[in-house]
Amino acid sequence: MTEIQQLSGDRPVAIVGAGLVGAGWAIVYARAGLAVKMFDANPQTTAKAIPLIEGQLAGLRRHGLVHEDPATILARITPVATLAEAVDGACYVQESVLERVDVKRQLMTDLDALAAPDLIVGSSTSGIPGSAFALGLGISPRVLIAHPVNPPYLVPVVELVPSAQTSAATVAFADALMRAVGQTVVHVRKEVEGFVLNRLQAVLLREAWALVQEGVASSEDIDKTVRDGLGWRWSFMGPFETIDLNAPGGVADYAARLGPLYQRIAESRTHEQPWDDELIRQVEAQRREHLAHAELETRRAWRDERLMEFAARRAPARTE
Amino acid sequence: MTEIQQLSGDRPVAIVGAGLVGAGWAIVYARAGLAVKMFDANPQTTAKAIPLIEGQLAGLRRHGLVHEDPATILARITPVATLAEAVDGACYVQESVLERVDVKRQLMTDLDALAAPDLIVGSSTSGIPGSAFALGLGISPRVLIAHPVNPPYLVPVVELVPSAQTSAATVAFADALMRAVGQTVVHVRKEVEGFVLNRLQAVLLREAWALVQEGVASSEDIDKTVRDGLGWRWSFMGPFETIDLNAPGGVADYAARLGPLYQRIAESRTHEQPWDDELIRQVEAQRREHLAHAELETRRAWRDERLMEFAARRAPARTE
Known part of the structure; x- marks a missing residue:
């Protein structure tokens, strides 16, 4: 039995919400060898997800990022017609439904009624804390946020954020599951x-917008920077390791030298x-000078190719 | 005649201040085929710079980042004993002396007395604006900031910042020179x-420190993020292109969706x-758990190898 089979008790993972984010997660779990059941309240969304997944698996294969036949991985993903079918027997639900508190709350209530007593639920939300939709239910101790970067099968970081009622065992399970499927876990403790x-992206972007507004630099020059x-x-490396290596005495030395400027x-x-x-x-006008609206889609494909190349290069380096 | 020979009038570049930054710049100019004269008020600093440059050139060669024999490149760099020798016949001075207003002001006064009437001066300062040390001299219109990232022969960005008295022709010359030697120019207009x-680094770091302080995440988890x-x-891509591609309708669409959260x-x-x-x-304790003080130097060598690999991969991509 592999680590992941032990962890899952050889039970499937359920994807609830099969849009871009849900489909991306399906690839993560299926690639790791897990059976995946995929449900969306809109059957057309699920139907669209399958060819999307096929295309992405072909790309992953081309870049050496999966070592099995894409058809083998795809065969692990089963679309199902109801939420009950999705969670039946599952060890974990990855929730990626609409980013609305009422929609997520309703799903938690439904899961509470359907779920086995040991089912764990991870929400992909990027902005809604679990305490806003997952409190006061039997299932509450088993719900947490597992926020990915898109697409999660390429960019490994996932933020785990417990609500006020999430149990330590739930965090420990999600941590182990995410590591077992190849993600990088970040624990957000509040x-x-x-x-x-x-937050890190926001502060940098906010400063970037302000610099354009003040005429200090163009958006293109900020991108170059x-x-x-x-x-x-x-x-x-990340920002702390960067500054730790950028002063002779390490991070405290850096803080002493540059704290006042910052x-x-x-x-x-x-x-x-x-x-x-x-x-x-x-800024829209500056961007459109460099990239016409009609070329956004082509450029997204270019970005995804770069991310695949990046992931392919990083794969061996990460074992150092 | 090559573009760079035309631009320089086949005259040398002078490096004034031969510490880490000055030595890095010497590599940039010599690699591009320019004759480089290197001066430091402390002759021991110049003496130390030469073996440092030799070691870096060997690394660049190993990674395919220079296409000439390192000895050929090194032979273009001539240590000189006086400032007068350094600037004699030079088209451009790269100033990398101590980060102190009085030291830089004295150098500008000295250059003003010595320099040919068309000599341009770029200062490597990371934090002192030109208006604090370069105003009111005959040479003032020909001085600007040319702030590199360390090491400049690997990381190409350079910020050009005119003072209140810098002429447009000086900015244009520095822009052309930097591009000709392979740097990426960012124009900082105030x-x-x-x-x-x-500024961009500072806002991200400041948020990072605050998140550690509040117990939201460890420095290690922030690095992972x-x-x-x-x-x-x-x-x-840079932050603006990233968000331009991250909303269906481009950057304005992104701003409308995420502005309120930010x-x-x-x-x-x-x-x-x-x-x-x-x-x-x-944070110092958290970092030392991952990297002992005694290992900082080894890790810096690891970082420099990663940067060389990164530069080697980027070299062809930049021509796309």
Whole structure:
């Protein structure tokens, strides 16, 4: 028995909500050898997910990111017609339904009625804390947030965020499951707005928009600053390791040297909204100079190819 | 005559300040085929720079990042004993002396007395605006900031920041020179604290420190969030292109969808100093769990190897 079979008790995983995010998760679990049942309240969504998954598996195979025949992996994914069928016998539900509190609350109530007493539920929400929709039910101790980056079969990070009622055993199970399927687990210990990943992205973006607004730099030059500068180290080290290596004495030395500058930078920003309509029009125009609206889709395919190449290069490096 | 020979009028470039940054710049210019004269007020610094450059050139050669014999490149770099020798006949000075206003001001005064009437001066300063040390001299219109990321022969971005007195012709020359030697130019149009690159790094780091302080996540988990999540796209796209591709309708669509969340995240932060001594001790302890103080130097060599690999992979991609 493999680690993952032991962990799952050889039971399937259920995907509830089969849009882009749910389909991406189906690939993660099926690639790892698990049986996957896939349900969406809209049967057309499930029907669309299957060819999408097929296409992505072909790409993964081409880049050496899966070692089995894509058809073998696809055969592990079974679309089902009802929520009851999806959760029947499942060890884990990956919830990726609409980002609305009422929709998620209704699903938790339904799962509470249907689920086996040991079923664990992970929600893919990027912005709604579990305490907003998963409290006060029998199932509440077994619900947490498992927020991926899209697409999760390429970019491995997943944020685990317990609600006020999530049990420690649930966090431990989700941690073990995510690691077993190849994800990188980040533990978010408080339900803060945006969790960790979107908070970090938000502060950088907010400063970037403000710099354009003030005429300090164009959006293209800001992209260059990150793409040909800051982003290199961050793509294999992260910000703390970066600064730890950037001062002779390590991170404390760095903090002593650069803390005052960083504080001055922070104090030079107010909380005024930098995304007004005029600014958005300006950045939209700058972007469209570089990429026409009609080319967005082609460029997304280019991005996905780059991400596959990136993942292929990272795969061996991660075992170092 | 090559583009770079035309641009330089076949005249050398002078490196003034031969520490890590100056030595890095010497590699950039010599690799591009330019004659380089290298001066430091402390002759021992220049003497140390030569073997450092030799070692780096060997690494660049190993990774296929230079196509000439390292000895040929090294032979273009001539240490000189005086500032007058360095600037004699030079088309451009790359200033990388100590990060102190008085030291830089003295150098500008000296250059003003020595320099040919068409000599351009780029300062490597990461934090001092040109208006603080380069105004009111005959040479002032020909001085600007050319701030690199370390090491500049691997990470291509360079921020060009004119002072209140820098001429447009100086900016145009520096832009052309930087492009000709393979750097990526970012135009910073106002002298803001930290320019663009350090502002973007600062806001992300500040949020990262605050998240550790509040017990939301460990420094290691924050590193994972960037290294295995956010950093992937940023290493080949930059933040604006990332969000432009992340909403069906492009960047304006993204702003409409996520603006409110980002504003809430911004409003949840105050300007209180997050880098207090207790927090610094805590992060220092977290980092030392992963990397002992004695291993910092080994890990820096590991980082430099990763950066060389990264540069080698990017070299062909940049021509797309």
